Amino acid sequence: MAESETQTGTDAAAAVTAAAREDDELGAAGSQLSTAPAQDDAGQAVPGSFGGVRRPGVRGRLGWLGREVIGWARWFWRQLTSMRVALILLFLLSLASIPGSLVPQTGVDPVKVEEFRAAHETLAPVYDKLGLFEVYTSVWFSAIYLLLFISLIGCIVPRTWQFVGQLRGRPPAAPRRLTQLPVYTTWRTEAEPEQVLAAARRMLGSRRFRAHTTGDAVAAEKGYLREVGNLAFHIALIVMLVAFAAGQLWKSEGGKLIVDGDGFSNTLTQYDDFKSGGLFDSDTLAPFGFSLNGFDASYERSGPQKGTPREFRAHVTYWEGADGPERASTIEVNEPLEVTGDTFASYKVFLIGHGYAPVVTVKDGQGDIAYQGPVPFLPQDGNLTSVGVIKVPDYRDKDGEKDQLGFQGRFTPTFALDEVRGPHSSFPALDYPVLSLNAFHGSLGIDSGLPQNVYQLDTRKMEQFKDPSGDFFRKALRPGETMTLPSGAGSLTFDGVKTWASFQISYRPAGGLALGGAVAALMGLAASLFIQRRRVWVRARRGDDGTTVVEMAGLGRSESAKLPEELADLAVTLQPDAPPIENAAAEADDDPAEPAEGEGARA
Numbered sequence: 001m002a003e004s005e006t007q008t009g010t011d012a013a014a015a016v017t018a019a020a021r022e023d024d025e026l027g028a029a030g031s032q033l034s035t036a037p038a039q040d041d042a043g044q045a046v047p048g049s050f051g052g053v054r055r056p057g058v059r060g061r062l063g064w065l066g067r068e069v070i071g072w073a074r075w076f077w078r079q080l081t082s083m084r085v086a087l088i089l090l091f092l093l094s095l096a097s098i099p100g101s102l103v104p105q106t107g108v109d110p111v112k113v114e115e116f117r118a119a120h121e122t123l124a125p126v127y128d129k130l131g132l133f134e135v136y137t138s139v140w141f142s143a144i145y146l147l148l149f150i151s152l153i154g155c156i157v158p159r160t161w162q163f164v165g166q167l168r169g170r171p172p173a174a175p176r177r178l179t180q181l182p183v184y185t186t187w188r189t190e191a192e193p194e195q196v197l198a199a200a201r202r203m204l205g206s207r208r209f210r211a212h213t214t215g216d217a218v219a220a221e222k223g224y225l226r227e228v229g230n231l232a233f234h235i236a237l238i239v240m241l242v243a244f245a246a247g248q249l250w251k252s253e254g255g256k257l258i259v260d261g262d263g264f265s266n267t268l269t270q271y272d273d274f275k276s277g278g279l280f281d282s283d284t285l286a287p288f289g290f291s292l293n294g295f296d297a298s299y300e301r302s303g304p305q306k307g308t309p310r311e312f313r314a315h316v317t318y319w320e321g322a323d324g325p326e327r328a329s330t331i332e333v334n335e336p337l338e339v340t341g342d343t344f345a346s347y348k349v350f351l352i353g354h355g356y357a358p359v360v361t362v363k364d365g366q367g368d369i370a371y372q373g374p375v376p377f378l379p380q381d382g383n384l385t386s387v388g389v390i391k392v393p394d395y396r397d398k399d400g401e402k403d404q405l406g407f408q409g410r411f412t413p414t415f416a417l418d419e420v421r422g423p424h425s426s427f428p429a430l431d432y433p434v435l436s437l438n439a440f441h442g443s444l445g446i447d448s449g450l451p452q453n454v455y456q457l458d459t460r461k462m463e464q465f466k467d468p469s470g471d472f473f474r475k476a477l478r479p480g481e482t483m484t485l486p487s488g489a490g491s492l493t494f495d496g497v498k499t500w501a502s503f504q505i506s507y508r509p510a511g512g513l514a515l516g517g518a519v520a521a522l523m524g525l526a527a528s529l530f531i532q533r534r535r536v537w538v539r540a541r542r543g544d545d546g547t548t549v550v551e552m553a554g555l556g557r558s559e560s561a562k563l564p565e566e567l568a569d570l571a572v573t574l575q576p577d578a579p580p581i582e583n584a585a586a587e588a589d590d591d592p593a594e595p596a597e598g599e600g601a602r603a
Contacts (some may be wrong), residue, residue, distance in 0.1 A: 080147065081154025089148040090237075096144055100135035103127065129201035136248065149241050156234050163227050171210060173536040174217035178553035183567045186326050187580040188547045196540035196550055199577035203570065209536065217539040223557070229527025232520055251506045252276040252285070259357045259374045259500045263291030266347070266505065284440035286341045286507075290318035293328075295354055295499040299428050307428055310404055314351050314501045331503070345509040353502040355379045355386055358411055358435050359495040362390070365488055366397035370405070374498045376454055377411045383425040386411045389457040390492075391435075391444055398488040404444045406457045407492065409437040423476075436476040439465045439485055465489065533557040536570065540578070550578050 054064035078084055104112035113133050117124040131138030178184055189196065197218050204211040204220040211220035211569030254271035256264050264270055266289060268282050276282075294315040294329035301309040320340055331337045336493035342433040357374035364370040370392050415434035423436060430599045442462035446452055465473035465486050475483035477494040484491045534556040543549045552574075554567040 009076055014484065064065035077154070080151050081158075082151075083155055086148065086155050087245040089144060089151055092144050093141075093148055096135065096141050099132045101137070102544075103132045105135065106133050112456075145241065149238065152234055152238050152241075156231060156238070159227075160231060162491070163231065166227075167224065169217040170212050170214075171221035171535055173214040173219055174539055175553075178537060178539060178551045181553040181555050183554040183564050184552070185567065185571050186549065187552045187571075187575075187578075188543065188549055189578040189580055191548055191578045193540040193542060193548050196548060196574075196578045197538065200314070200540070200574055203574055203577075207570070210537030216541045217537050220536045220538075221533070222536075224530050225527050226531040226533045226557075227528075229524040229531060232524030233528060234524075236517045236521035236524055240514055240521065243514035243517055246510040247508045247514065249277040249279040250509045252280050252294050255352070255502060257376055257502045257507065258292045259376060260295060260498045261294055263289060264503070264505075265289035271505075284505075286320075286339070286347060287322050288318065288320045288324070288339045288347065290316045290337070291351065292316055292501055295501050297354060297429070297499070309428075312351060312354060314354075314503075316349075318349075341507055345507060345511055348506050350506065351501060352504050353379075354410055354432075355384060355500055355502075356413060356430070357498045357500045358388075358409075358433075359498055360390060360435075361493045361495055362392050362395075362405065362490065363492075364392075364395045364490045366396050366400065367394075370395045370490070374500075376500045377409070381425070382428065384413050384428040385425040386413075388455060391446070391454075391457070393444060393446055395441075397441075397489070397490075403441055404446075404462075405490070406440040406442075406444055406459070406462055407437045408440070408457050408459075409435055411435050413497075430497060433497055434476055434478060436474065437483065437492065438472065438474050439483075439492075441489065443463065518584040532560040532562070534560065534563055534566070536567065538574070547581060549572075 013532050049204070054060050063571075071128045105115050106113050125135055131140065135141055143215060159383050174179065191199075193216065197213055197216070200218045201211050201213055201220075204218065207222070209220035209222045210224075211218055213219075252274070253276070254274035256266055256270065256272050266285050266287060268274060294314070296311060296313040297309065298311040300310060302308055312333050316331055316337065317326050318337060318339065319326045329337055331349060331351045333351055336351070339347045339349065341347045355377060359374045360371070361369060362371040371390070371394075375388055375390050377386035379386050387408075387410050389407075390407040390409065392407075395403050395405050410423065412423060412425040412432075413429060414425050414431040414432050415423065416426035417423050423434075440457070440459055440462040444452075445458045445461060452458065466481050467473050467486055473486055477483055477492075479494055479496050482491050482493040504516065534554055536552070536554045539551040540548055552567060552571050556563045
């Protein structure tokens with residue numbers, strides 16, 4: 001009985017020991033499966049993605065923070081340099097360019113921007129806050145642009161090194177069973193296996209395959225230009241982005257209105273309006289100039305398109321350098337004059353508009369000439385109904401007192417009058433020119449030192465002349481006619497009409513680089529779309545019947561309907577060196593001998 005109780009106690013102790021061991025094992029397993037932060041005497045895990053266990057003390061906290069920051073930075077870099085994100089950024093850049101085409105831009109046409117502000121008083125402040133009037137220099141557009149630039153570089157660099165490694169390597173060895181490849185053919189021949197392999201390598205080399213012999217097969221690959229085209233496309237995008245950035249940072253663009261007989265010199269003070277990039281230096285303006293010697297314009301005279309321009313041509317004489325020879329040339333719409341600038345780009349002079357400049361002679365109350373010359377008037381419609389002002393700051397009245405004159409006028413190259421439109425031009429050519437003027441005297445406001453618009457007259461400190469009946473003084477003149485101001489204040493004679501032309505002088509560096517990038521991008525895209533990368537294997541070995549079994553198989557890196565045709569053509573080309581045995585139907589059931597385990601490689 002005592003022995004039995006002893007045995008029972010021993011079994012109970014063993015059971016307790018086994019249970020304790022099992023609990024320890026379960027606890028250990030549970031600790032490995034648990035997602036709760038592990039704790040030990042050396043440190044404590046805290047919530048985080050990359051920091052791991054945080055050791056006690058300041059150094060432990062700093063180490064954990066550093067690992068966390070580096071982990072998140074690596075994750076962000078992997079996301080930014082993925083092809084998916086690059087495509088998304090390229091799409092966002094395209095979307096961001098849409099407002100620049102739909103909304104008037106300050107850098108392109110500030111007048112239209114002001115007109116838009118006046119017409120949309122509620123919407124304009126919102127556009128200002130979003131930067132829609134200056135899309136291409138806004139913070140959000142620049143952010144997309146820079147992120148795309150970094151993303152493309154991050155995509156290209158590892159792919160380039162990977163491609164270089166592929167070029168330095170060799171095509172993979174033949175798979176164990178070529179019959180499992182999508183394109184396959186086989187036949188038997190009396191030629192020796194070594195002769196077949198040598199002929200196959202020569203034939204594949206002549207077809208521009210990279211080929212080498214490994215074991216009982218020739219491995220060949222072709223179509224590496226597909227990846228070259230892919231890389232060229234992405235590199236070309238970077239080149240275009242760099243060219244676009246350089247063009248925006250170092251560009252200069254200005255406008256100049258030139259009356260027939262006058263000229264222009266490429267200095268900052270000669271421009272009517274001028275805008276440039278952030279890194280442009282006015283000291284780098286190239287020395288050149290040109291003069292306007294005449295302007296030809298013709299219009300449709302009849303039919304539904306009456307008045308439509310048919311020809312605009314400016315005859316100019318230009319020179320390059322400080323003492324360069326003069327050369328004659330013509331500038332037409334979309335046919336600019338190109339003048340050498342520097343190593344990186346040239347200046348282009350575009351013809352952008354034309355109009356008329358009435359030639360007037362103004363005499364003061366003493367009978368002396370106070371002003372004489374052409375005055376450009378700005379067109380208001382397609383028939384060149386034009387408005388302008390004549391300012392005479394140096395004037396003396398009949399008593400010899402200093403004063404100033406101002407004239408507001410309307411010029412109509414072909415005068416017409418009706419009750420609805422009033423005086424206007426019915427045709428853009430000089431068929432019946434009329435100059436209508438209102439006359440003022442007083443202060444023009446030009447002595448205040450503030451800049452003024454030469455095409456506007458500030459009448460706040462001026463008084464309009466009146467005729468003897470008390471009505472405001474107005475006069476319509478034909479060429480050669482004179483209007484005499486009331487009370488002996490002087491006269492104005494309409495001497496004739498000259499033409500003027502407005503030009504845009506543009507300097508945008510890296511234009512050739514952008515064009516080269518665009519051409520390279522198109523060529524690279526075409527190569528990546530139309531060139532197929534494929535591999536071909538030719539195996540030749542001795543069969544059980546003493547003949548040589550030839551196997552050929554192909555595998556494309558992408559689906560291609562031409563791969564079977566290409567393999568068939570290669571087989572036909574090889575068969576003169578490995579002629580098939582006729583009447584060998586009995587060999588159909590024979591499987592080619594398989595290589596030993598471990599030989600070959602699956603494609």
